[in-house]
Amino acid sequence: MIPEPGVVPAALAEPTIPVRARWTAAVVLANVGVxxxxxGPIQVLLAKQSEAVAPGNKEFVFGLVTGVGAAVSVVANPAFGAISDRTLSRHGRRVPWVAAGALGGAAGLFVLAGADVIGLMLLGWCLMQLFGNALLAAITATVPDRVPVSQRGVVGGWVAISQVLGALVGTALATAAGGIGLGYVACAVFLLLSVVPYLWRSGDSRLAQRPPLVVRDFLRGFWISPRRYPDFGWAWLTRFLFNVGNALGTLYLFYYLQDEVGVDDPDTGVLILTAIYSVCVLCTAIGCGKWSDSVARRKVFVTGSGLVMAAAGVVLAVWPTWPGAITGAIILGAGFGVYLSVDFALLTEVLPSARDRAKDLGVINIANSLPQVLAPAIAAPIVKHLGGYPVLYLLASIVTALAAVLVRQIRSVD
Structure with a gap:
């Protein structure tokens, strides 16, 4: 059915009806799964697998696999977002890609479970990144699709918790499974189960008519001019810098505990720090997201959270001990909870077009993925030759503090 002139299709209309708790819970669970x-692989399994495959060159192999996988995600997230925006399905625009993403991501994890050479590690991780980003692009777009602006801070807080809970669940599965292969299988099974509630009752609106496809315009749509949309440009840049700082600080956490702090059991150490960090995120994300909604302000929360996160990097740099690592996890979790919930709400308010929500959020997600490509190239030589972990964590703090300051350049959001 072609919409009448002047009538905005339901799938593209600005949402006004508050979402229910069970819908939010289903979206959160799908996010936890991906x-x-x-x-789980990044924090434990890939690090252990790299050491098993190339014990004398573990940092390079780990950086290669995660870097190539991140390069895949840089392309996959906006591409699948744009495809999702144009999908005609009786189940809606997002549901088919949530399902396909879960199935394909699980397949990649099963490949990794049997990988004993670098080539298979690359294949499995690239599949996980490809299809995981199809799922993420679709499930992320459901928030601006369905959630009113006045509710996005608190829903963003729950989405923020899903990322942290995902880290905790993935690390726990990887640690408790009893082996590298079993760890991958456990993560794959959990991924498949996690999307079932959303697929069962998504409430996803159908697109009445697919926009005409002009290939040149479709490809040009991935470039969003910062001159025409300056706030979107600043939001992209600051998210990129936040994620560079975060990637530099967390990529080698397993090896930091093993080689710098001297923890005898780094698997358990990563799990303990992740649990502490997760609790701190839980303590700040929902409350500050709701607070941000009530005062209708975003930037002050994001700036403050960035400065707190920068302080965590300084602690890890100057106090490389187990108590120092715990202190750093507490500070980082407290800041990151605020950042994840409020910055996501801010991003949904600077999107250029309702028609292209998933694609535009996919472009934003390049700012999440590209740092994972750059971080290994920056971190490996620093750890090996240019001052080690203290220099790495100080650099992460500087980059994060810069991102916090630049958030103030966004004008259309308070």
């Missing part, structure tokens, strides 16, 4: 499938 982040568990990413972060």
């Amino acid at each position: 982040f568990a499938a990413w972060l």
